[in-house]
Amino acid sequence: MLKLAIDFGTSVTKIFKLGSGIVLAEATCVTVTKDSGEVRAFGNEAKRLLGKTAEQTDVCFPVYEGEIVSEKLAGALLAYFLKKVTGGKTSVDALFSVPCGCSVASREKIYRAAKAAGIARVSFAEVPFLSALGQDVPLSDSNPVFAIDIGAGVSSVAAFSLDGIIAGLSMNVGGNNMDIHIIDHIAENFNLKIGSLTSEKLKNTVGSLVEDDNQSTIINGRDIQTGRPRSVTVSSSDIVFPIRVYVDKIVEYADLVLKKLPAEVSAAMCKNGLYLSGGVCGIAGLPEYVAEKMQMEAHISSDPQMSVVLGGGRAVGNAALLRRIRME
Ligand SMILES: Nc1ncnc2c1ncn2[C@@H]1O[C@H](COP(=O)(O)OP(=O)(O)OP(=O)(O)O)[C@@H](O)[C@H]1O
Ligand SMILES: [Mg+2]
Known part of the structure; x- marks a missing residue:
């Protein structure tokens, strides 16, 4: 079979x-x-x-x-x-x-x-x-692991060992929320209507949580006033807000999970750090941003989308x- x-x-x-x-x-x-x-x-x-x-x-x-x-x-x-x-x-x-x-x-x-x-x-x-296994994290009954997976439609946060989930949750927050919010943001700030493929591509190419990142790209859409096609140059800082809002939400939930843990588990967690996976973790500077917010070391593989x-x-x-x- x-x-x-x-x-x-x-x-x-x-x-x-x-x-x-x-x-x-x-x-x-x-x-x-x-x-x-x-x-x-x-x-x-x-x-x-x-x-x-x-x-x-x-x-x-x-x-x-x-x-x-x-x-x-x-x-x-x-x-x-x-x-x-x-x-x-x-x-x-x-x-x-x-x-x-x-x-x-x-x-x-x-x-x-x-x-x-x-x-x-x-x-x-x-x-x-699966996220932890995909990153070669050894699972045992005594060594708890903390993992965050950020996908397109759902994100999972959990502290667990081989014995089971100690505390965890999933929430309907992910890359799709960012893409939709970016569409509204570009309409408001550039007077340009863009489609969801363009929005996703924009997030994946210049989306960044690195401070003062100034990567940029040219995108095409329809001018909201004239209805005519128009292109604009968009840089990382132009779309940082609709990305950060959702990462902050996930961090907020991750923090709630950590607060529910027994003291011994909590201590082990802080020592081991957290393991990130999911396509959205490809956003430049995301691991460092989460590590800073959570006050924990953040580990990530070279291809986080494939970890699971x-x-x-x-x-x-x-x-x-x-x-x-x-x-x-
Ligand atoms: N380099 C990148 N930078 C930012 N986001 C990215 C990048 N590559 C892919 N993504 C985003 O990651 C998401 C897809 O990730 P993933 O494959 O982990 O999700 P999924 O498993 O399909 O969804 P879910 O787990 O929510 O059901 C999409 O929102 C996609 O736009
Ligand atoms: Mg997934």
Whole structure:
């Protein structure tokens, strides 16, 4: 039986195949014909059409804020990804990563979509465990770890050991909030209407929490007064506010989690530092910013967006470990 770790993210689906490594990272996106409900395009091909489709086509994201909102589209998209990575021939045993504290109802939705996609065996593990494993953090019963994952639609914060979550939560805050806020911010300050692909690209290229960072880029949009196309140069400092607001929110929640910990755990946490993962951690200066705010050392891997699926890959390759971290 082929073993996979699947991170069915709000923005990007990542798949790890045991024996091969990461075999897929594509937008969790489909396009649908309005009248017939037929799915036309999948993954990256579908996302490229965002904001560019005519009346007859909808661009849909079947996972919203970490939770499946359309089981039908989620199942179809998973089936497409599976076919890509397995050729559709083998029986599959898949471990899905889910946000910290994910409800039974949310997991049932993933279960049904996975079954519809033809996955034979389905299990679940919470993001913080996988994030740490993906960063090669040794997990034990006695050494607690503190991890923060910042995704597109949901962020998870938890202090945990191999014995389980000591304190943790997930919140519907992430990169998508930043993208939407950047659209409003550019409209207000530059009189320019931009689309969500442009906004995301802007965040990912010049978004920065480094003080006085002055990287810049040229973006295109529609002038709000004249309705004509126009381009402007936007720099890091122009969009720092809509990024910082959400990072501050996540730090606020992380602080709440820390305050709930027993004294011994708290002390260990401060000594070990915190482990960051998730695509949004690619923002320049974010690890240093969080470290400063939390007054703790912040560790991060060279590819934070892949930490969770890499951790999933480690777990599916180690039955004893998987038994410990799998959700019942
Ligand atoms: N270099 C970068 N700088 C800033 N943000 C980035 C960068 N690269 C990707 N992102 C953002 O990271 C997010 C995607 O990260 P990730 O893949 O961890 O999320 P996800 O797993 O799809 O979502 P979630 O975990 O919330 O369900 C998107 O908002 C994307 O724009
Ligand atoms: Mg994620």
